[in-house]
Amino acid sequence: MYQPPLRAASAVVSARYRLFVGLLAVLPGLAWPAAAQLRPLVLQNATVLTGDGKTIEGASIMINSGRITAVGPRVDAPFLARKVDARGKFVTPGLIDLHTTFGLVLDGGTGGGLATAAAADAFNRFAEDDIRAALRQGVTTVYVPARPPTGVGGVGAVVRLIPGGEPNDVVLKREAALHVTIDASNSQGPLQRVKALTELRKLMRGAKEYRENWEDYLEELKEYEEKLAKEAKDQPSEGDKTATNPAGDRKPGRASRVADGGKAAPPPGTPDEKKREDAKGEKKDDKKDEIKKPAQPPNDRNAATILRVFDGELVLRGEANTPSDIAAVLDLAIEYGAALILEGGAGAHLLADRIAAARVPVVLSAPPETVAYAAGPTEFRRADAAAVLARAGVDVYFGTGVVSAGETPRLALLAARAVGHGLDSDKALAAITSKAADLLGLEELGRIAPGKQADLVVWSDHPFAPGARVERVLVSGREVFVADGAEGE
Amino acid sequence: MRPRCLLAFALLAVAAGRAAAQTPAPPTVQIEAASYVDPNGAIVPFERLTIRGEIIAGIGAAADESARRDEYPGAVVSPGLIDCYTSLGVRDGLNERSDAVQPLLDAADAFDRYSNQITAALRAGVTTFALVPEPSNLVGGRVAVCQASGAARRPHVLREGPMLLSLSPEAFLVNREPTSRQGGVDLLRRTLAAAKAGTDPRLKQLLEGGAPAMLIAPAGADVFVGSEFASEFGFRFAAVHTRDAHVVGPQLGGKLAYAIVGPLELDSDVRSARAAGLFERHGTAVAIAGGMPAGPADSVRIGAAVAARHGLGVSAARRAMTRVPAEVLGVGDLTGQIKTGLLADLVVFSGDPLDLRSRVLAVYVGGRLVYKAGGPKAGRLP
Numbered sequence: 101m102y103q104p105p106l107r108a109a110s111a112v113v114s115a116r117y118r119l120f121v122g123l124l125a126v127l128p129g130l131a132w133p134a135a136a137q138l139r140p141l142v143l144q145n146a147t148v149l150t151g152d153g154k155t156i157e158g159a160s161i162m163i164n165s166g167r168i169t170a171v172g173p174r175v176d177a178p179f180l181a182r183k184v185d186a187r188g189k190f191v192t193p194g195l196i197d198l199h200t201t202f203g204l205v206l207d208g209g210t211g212g213g214l215a216t217a218a219a220a221d222a223f224n225r226f227a228e229d230d231i232r233a234a235l236r237q238g239v240t241t242v243y244v245p246a247r248p249p250t251g252v253g254g255v256g257a258v259v260r261l262i263p264g265g266e267p268n269d270v271v272l273k274r275e276a277a278l279h280v281t282i283d284a285s286n287s288q289g290p291l292q293r294v295k296a297l298t299e300l301r302k303l304m305r306g307a308k309e310y311r312e313n314w315e316d317y318l319e320e321l322k323e324y325e326e327k328l329a330k331e332a333k334d335q336p337s338e339g340d341k342t343a344t345n346p347a348g349d350r351k352p353g354r355a356s357r358v359a360d361g362g363k364a365a366p367p368p369g370t371p372d373e374k375k376r377e378d379a380k381g382e383k384k385d386d387k388k389d390e391i392k393k394p395a396q397p398p399n400d401r402n403a404a405t406i407l408r409v410f411d412g413e414l415v416l417r418g419e420a421n422t423p424s425d426i427a428a429v430l431d432l433a434i435e436y437g438a439a440l441i442l443e444g445g446a447g448a449h450l451l452a453d454r455i456a457a458a459r460v461p462v463v464l465s466a467p468p469e470t471v472a473y474a475a476g477p478t479e480f481r482r483a484d485a486a487a488v489l490a491r492a493g494v495d496v497y498f499g500t501g502v503v504s505a506g507e508t509p510r511l512a513l514l515a516a517r518a519v520g521h522g523l524d525s526d527k528a529l530a531a532i533t534s535k536a537a538d539l540l541g542l543e544e545l546g547r548i549a550p551g552k553q554a555d556l557v558v559w560s561d562h563p564f565a566p567g568a569r570v571e572r573v574l575v576s577g578r579e580v581f582v583a584d585g586a587e588g589e
Numbered sequence: 590m591r592p593r594c595l596l597a598f599a600l601l602a603v604a605a606g607r608a609a610a611q612t613p614a615p616p617t618v619q620i621e622a623a624s625y626v627d628p629n630g631a632i633v634p635f636e637r638l639t640i641r642g643e644i645i646a647g648i649g650a651a652a653d654e655s656a657r658r659d660e661y662p663g664a665v666v667s668p669g670l671i672d673c674y675t676s677l678g679v680r681d682g683l684n685e686r687s688d689a690v691q692p693l694l695d696a697a698d699a700f701d702r703y704s705n706q707i708t709a710a711l712r713a714g715v716t717t718f719a720l721v722p723e724p725s726n727l728v729g730g731r732v733a734v735c736q737a738s739g740a741a742r743r744p745h746v747l748r749e750g751p752m753l754l755s756l757s758p759e760a761f762l763v764n765r766e767p768t769s770r771q772g773g774v775d776l777l778r779r780t781l782a783a784a785k786a787g788t789d790p791r792l793k794q795l796l797e798g799g800a801p802a803m804l805i806a807p808a809g810a811d812v813f814v815g816s817e818f819a820s821e822f823g824f825r826f827a828a829v830h831t832r833d834a835h836v837v838g839p840q841l842g843g844k845l846a847y848a849i850v851g852p853l854e855l856d857s858d859v860r861s862a863r864a865a866g867l868f869e870r871h872g873t874a875v876a877i878a879g880g881m882p883a884g885p886a887d888s889v890r891i892g893a894a895v896a897a898r899h900g901l902g903v904s905a906a907r908r909a910m911t912r913v914p915a916e917v918l919g920v921g922d923l924t925g926q927i928k929t930g931l932l933a934d935l936v937v938f939s940g941d942p943l944d945l946r947s948r949v950l951a952v953y954v955g956g957r958l959v960y961k962a963g964g965p966k967a968g969r970l971p
Contacts, residue, residue, distance in 0.1 A: 233859045237898075468855070468891075471677070471709045471882035483885060500856055507856045513894055514855055516945040517887070525946065566906070566943035567897040587863060587900035 669716025800919020866900025
C-alpha cells in the first residue's frame with residue numbers, strides 16, 4: 101500500500117509560507133463589492149430620523165452583520181469598515197407599507213372562504229424593475245393582503261423588497277393576518293350586506309362547530325382508548341363468561357374489533373364466518389359494554405385558520421370603506437373576540453370615537469377622494485381622515501392600497517399629504533416606520549437603534565420635503581439600491 | 590328760514606352730485622407674509638404684497654396705513670394654481686362627436702357656474718382652470734379658460750382659450766370620417782391647409798398667433814406629426830403628452846415649446862413620473878395637468894410633487910403649476926405670476942406649495958379674499 105512520505109521540516113515551513121502568501125493575496129479581495137457587503141459599514145455625519153420621534157444631527161450609524169450596532173455623533177469604526185459620507189443627507193429606517201397590492205400577481209383575488217390562500221405565494225419577487233422603483237421611494241418592507249372581493253380571504257404576508265432575493269429572504273412572515281372584506285358596494289341586490297355578513301357568520305360559526313366536533317372526537321377517542329385498556333386488563337375473567345366463543349384463547353377485545361372495524365367480511369362458509377357469528381352473538385350479549393371507535397371528523401384547514409384568529413394567534417384584518425361596513429366589521433370582531441385591524445377605512449372618520457374606544461388600529465389604504473361627486477366607493481373618502489382619526493385617539497397607519505403592475509407605491513408622499521391635511525408630522529413618520537413595525541409584530545424593523553435590523557434609506561432631504569430623492573437603500577445591511585443618475589440626479 | 594333751508598338743500602345737492610360724479614378709489618389690500626414664489630419659481634423672502642383693486646400693485650413695498658392688512662406670519666404667497674386640463678363644473682360631458690372638425694364648438698357652453706366642484710378646487714388653491722373637450726375630434730373647438738371666482742362670487746369664463754386638436758385614437762371612429770389614423774392625419778392636414786389658404790374662416794384664429802393650440806398626442810408619434818404641422822403651417826402648440834417623453838424630449842427639444850404632462854397620481858408609474866423632468870431638461874416648458882374632477886382637488890400639487898421626485902427641478906415644478914399653464918392657455922398676460930400689473934390671483938400656503946405638507950391658508954381671486962381656512966365661516970366662501 102502506498103505510504104505518503106513523512107514531511108520534512110523544511111516542507112512544513114514552506115507550507116506555512118505558502119499559507120501566508122495566500123492570505124496576502126486574499127486580503128485585497130475583501131475590497132471587492134461582493135465581499136465588501138460582508139464588511140462593517142458606517143454611514144457618517146447624517147441627520148438621522150430614528151423612526152420613533154428622535155432626530156440626531158451629525159450622527160453616524162454603524163452596521164455589522166445586517167444589524168445596527170451603534171448610532172450617535174461619535175461612532176468608532178473598526179479597521180476594515182467601509183465608510184460612506186452622508187453629510188447633508190437624511191437617514192431613516194426603511195419605510196413600511198402596511199397594505200399594498202404592490203408586487204402581487206392579481207388574477208381576480210381569492211374566492212370567498214379560502215382562508216388558506218396565502219398572499220406570499222402571489223408575490224412576484226422577480227418583478228425587479230418594479231421592486232427597484234419602490235426602493236427608489238424608500239419602501240423596504242410591504243404587507244401584501246389576500247383580499248377577497250367580499251367575505252373571508254386568505255392570509256396576508258410581510259415581504260421585504262430585495263431584488264432577486266431568495267424566497268426565504270424575501271418573505272419575512274408568511275401568515276401575518278387573515279383577511280375579511282365587508283363590501284356591499286359592488287352588489288347586485290339590495291340585501292347584499294346582509295348576505296355578506298350572514299356568510300361570514302356562517303363561516304365563523306362553522307369554525308366553532310368544527311372545533312367542537314374535534315374536541316368531542318378527541319374526548320371520545322380518549323374514552324375509547326381507556327375502555328380498550330380497561331378491557332385488556334380485565335380480559336381473563338371475561339373470557340370464561342363467553343360460552344359461545346370457540347377461540348377461547350382469543351381476546352374478546354380483538355373479536356369485537358373484528359366485528360366493528362373496517363375489515364372486509366369474510367366469505368360465508370369459512371371458519372371466519374363462524375367466528376363472526378359468534379362475535380355477533382357476543383355483540384348482542386355485550387351491547388352495554390360495546391366499545392365503538394369514534395369517527396374522525398374531516399380536516400378543514402379553512403376552519404383551522406379561522407380558529408387561529410379566535411385563539412389570538414392570527415390577527416384579523418377587516419377591510420371596509422363605508423361607515424356601515426366599518427360598523428359591521430367592528431361588531432363582528434367583538435362578537436368573536438378577534439384582534440382586529442381595520443383596513444381601507446374610508447368613512448372611518450365618522451366613527452372615530454367608536455374606533456378609538458374599541459382601540460382598533462386603522463390602516464388607511466383607500467385611494468384619494470375625487471372632486472366629482474360619486475356615490476358608492478368614493479363617497480366617504482376624505483383627505484383629512486388621518487388627522488380626524490388621530491385627534492380622536494385612533495392609531496392611524498398608511499398603506500398605498502391597490503397598486504397595479506408597473507405602478508410605484510409612494511408611501512412618503514402619501515404620509516406627507518396627510519400632514520398637509522392636518523396630521524402631526526412626527527406621527528406621520530412614525531406611522532410608516534416604528535409604529536408600522538410594531539403593528540406587524542416585527543420590532544427589529546422600523547427603528548434606527550442598536551440591535552435593530554439594518555433596513556435604512558439615505559435621502560437627499562427630509563423624506564417629506566419637496567424633491568427629496570433616495571440615494572441609497574440597505575436591507576439587512578446589504579445595499580439593494582443605489583441611485584444611478586437615471587433621473588438626472 | 591326758507592331761504593336758509595333752500596341754501597342747505599342746494600349745498601347738499603351739490604355735495605351729493607360731486608360724490609356721485611367721483612368714482613370710488615379701488616380698495617387697497619396688503620398681504621403680509623414671509624416669502625413669495627417669484628416668476629422663476631423660486632421662493633424669495635419679502636415683507637408684503639400690495640393689491641389695488643384686482644391688480645398686483647407692488648411687491649415688497651412699504652406698509653400702507655390706509656390699506657386693509659391681511660397678515661400671514663411665516664407663510665408663502667404663491668400665484669393661484671392653474672389646472673390646464675379639466676372638465677370641472679361641466680354638465681353632461683364635453684363629447685360632441687358628430688363631426689371631426691368642429692372649430693366653432695366652445696367648451697364654455699357646457700359650463701355650469703353653480704357647480705360645487707369648483708368650490709372644492711378653489712379651497713385647494715386652484716384659481717384658474719381650463720375646460721378641455723374630449724379627444725374625440727381632430728379639431729375639437731375652443732378650450733374655455735375660467736376663473737374660479739368673480740362677480741357675485743361665481744366662477745366665470747375669463748377668456749376663450751386655445752383651439753383643441755387631437756390625434757388620439759379616440760378620434761378615429763367607425764361611423765364618421767376619419768376612421769383611421771391615416772385618414773385622420775390627412776384630414777387634419779387638409780383642414781390646416783384650408784385655414785392657411787384662407788378658404789376656411791373658422792380656423793383663422795388658429796393660425797393668427799394667439800394662444801398656442803393644444804394638441805392631444807397620446808403617442809410620441811402624435812407629437813412628431815404635430816411638430817411637422819406646426820412648422821409647415823406656422824402655429825405654436827402645446828403637446829398633451831406623457832408616455833414617450835424619453836424619446837420626444839431629446840429629439841424635439843426646444844422645438845416643442847410646451848408640454849402638458851399628467852395627470853400624475855401618488856402611485857403613477859416611473860415612466861410617466863419622469864416625463865416632466867425629461868421635457869424640462871431638453872428645453873420644453875412643462876405644465877402639470879390636474880385632470881379634475883377625476884382626481885382629488887390637490888391633483889395639481891400631487892402631480893408636481895411626484896414629478897419633482899423624478900427629475901423635475903423644484904423651481905420648474907412650481908412654474909409648472911402656475912406660469913406655464915397660464916402661457917399654454919393664452920392668459921399669461923393676465924395671471925400665473927406674482928408680478929405688478931397682473932391679476933391678484935394668489936394663494937397663501939403655510940409653506941412651499943410644492944411641499945405636500947403645506948396647507949392652504951387663504952385664496953384671493955382678482956384681489957378679493959374668497960377663501961380663508963379656519964375663518965369665522967370656516968370653509969365657506971365669505
